[in-house]
Amino acid sequence: MKAGGLGEPSRALTEWFAANRRELPWRVDAAGSGSVTEGTQGVVREGPSMGNPESADPAPRRDPYGTWISEIMLQQTQVATVMDYYRRWMARFPDVASLARAEESEVLEAWAGLGYYSRARNVLATARQVMADFGGRFPSGRDELLGLKGIGEYTAGAIASLAFNRPEPILDGNIVRVFSRLEGLDFLPDTKEGKRTYWDLARSWAESRDPALVNEGLMELGALVCTPRNPDCARCPLTRFCRAYAMGDQDRFPPARSRKDAVEVAGYAVAAFTGALEDRKVLLYTPKKPERLAGLLTFPVFAVSDLRSLREAWKSALPALAGAAIRPRTGMVTHSITHHRYRLRLVEAIIEEGCLPEDGPMPEGYAWEPAGDLDRILVSSLPRKIWKALAGQ
Ligand code: SF4
Incomplete structure (x- = not known):
């Protein structure tokens, strides 16, 4: 597929996503009042009430705090489990200020059962850093986000694109699988070269009219349709752009990790x-x-x-x-x-x-x-x- 722009495929994907997205508690607009189903036309929008006047951050389309918490919880944990934890967490720590004020023991208690407790300690440290360095408002720039504790490439891209609709790439296991099949890539992003190829693709997709919907649509497609086994190509909006589908060889992509690595x-x-x-x-x-x-x-x-x-x-x-x-x-x-x-x-x-x-x-x-x-x-x-x-x- 031609890199850059991706007009037709990204339009097909976002239309499919708008019609098929799961209602998840973190998929609400920045005011917390309803689903985010439409983009902001033009990547970012400025807003006098929500944006940070000092850094000229755009107004978020979705709560960056909730986006961040959900993305951290979703690492290594299934969506169904995270939903309950997320709701309880947001009732207890509804914003970054309330989290920053909490004792570590309270935060660990709210996290109990999710495992990987370093994530809970990192979110507390990051909340305090956001209060101290950014006046309590999440930055929207990838570099500033990457400077926060426990926020890596994926989470920075998720907050910048999903919450602020910035054209920032994200790449997780679901998206790797979708890209591998769409492009017929018979390698994984586990070499320098492979990583560059996949991130370049992610960048091309994110540079669309609506990065938030495109990125979330890719994740959703990988989770619901382009699944590891038996992808449901009959329901896929991207069949006509998919090389693996054209070859009738979906199961070959992405390649299994070599046994010697296991x-x-x-x-x-x-x-x-x-x-x-x-x-x-x-x-x-x-x-x-x-x-x-x-x-x-x-x-x-x-x-x-x-x-x-x-x-x-x-x-x-x-x-x-x-x-x-x-x-x-x-x-x-x-x-x-x-x-x-x-x-x-x-x-x-x-x-x-x-x-x-x-x-x-x-x-x-x-x-x-x-x-x-x-x-x-x-x-x-x-x-x-x-x-x-x-x-x-
Ligand atoms: S056509 Fe099939 S293999 Fe290709 S992206 Fe869609 S679901 Fe995946």
Whole structure:
């Protein structure tokens, strides 16, 4: 497809998006009063009441604070889960000023269950930075946004384009897949050259009449129609521009990551229980960098090859629980996260009441949670799969 302009494809995409978009709580206009379904014709608009007079930022079409919070929550977490968290968050911290005033403990509590807690700490630091450096108004420029803690290329592009309708590119997994198929690209953006190609494409699309709708339309198309398996080309507004479709070879794009890049992690996931059946508690763990699964609230995982090594690793990680009865459960959970492929056998560790150091500190990252809360607080696929596999036995 010809780069630059992209008049016809971007028009087809935005018309499709306007008719098919999901109603999501963060997709409301800047006043919070309704859906953003139309562009601002001409990329940005100036506004006396919403814009920042000092930096001449354009008036936002959508609340930049809400856009930012939703984009950070959506990293590694499914839309359905984020919706509830987002609503509760906005009720508690409705704007950047209220967030900046909050204690870290309040912010972590509101984030509890979303995992990757460094994101929660970063949003608090960024809110305070926005108050201190920008008088409480989000900047709209990509460079200024990139100077804020925890905001990378993708989030900066999302805030600049979705909230301010600036012609800034965004590129996430959904958009990579759409571009790979549209252009018949048989490589991924994981080399310098590949990255440049994909970002150039993203830039071409964003330089349209309505960057916000185009960028969001690309994301939505990847999420709803141009899905990883069995893309629903019959519903796609871009079939006549799509090389993969013309070749009848959609599944070839994008190429799978080469197997040699994948790291196999074999081991055990431990579900440690204590307490009577009606108020059982389960031990969960949030690894820290540079551990694998850093930031993810999950069951403790030990990458060891047999039960004997597991018992040793367990005692060394949790000496206070060394007396746990560790018993294998049937079944295995397999799951891929980025380039790691997990193959985990399931193990149960029963800690008799009286052996539990109720008041003593647990090692950092470990916490007991009521079993009844797990469906709510486990938001990532791997721990959810483990929990489901255990519950089904
Ligand atoms: S025509 Fe099919 S493969 Fe091409 S972009 Fe649309 S859904 Fe994806």
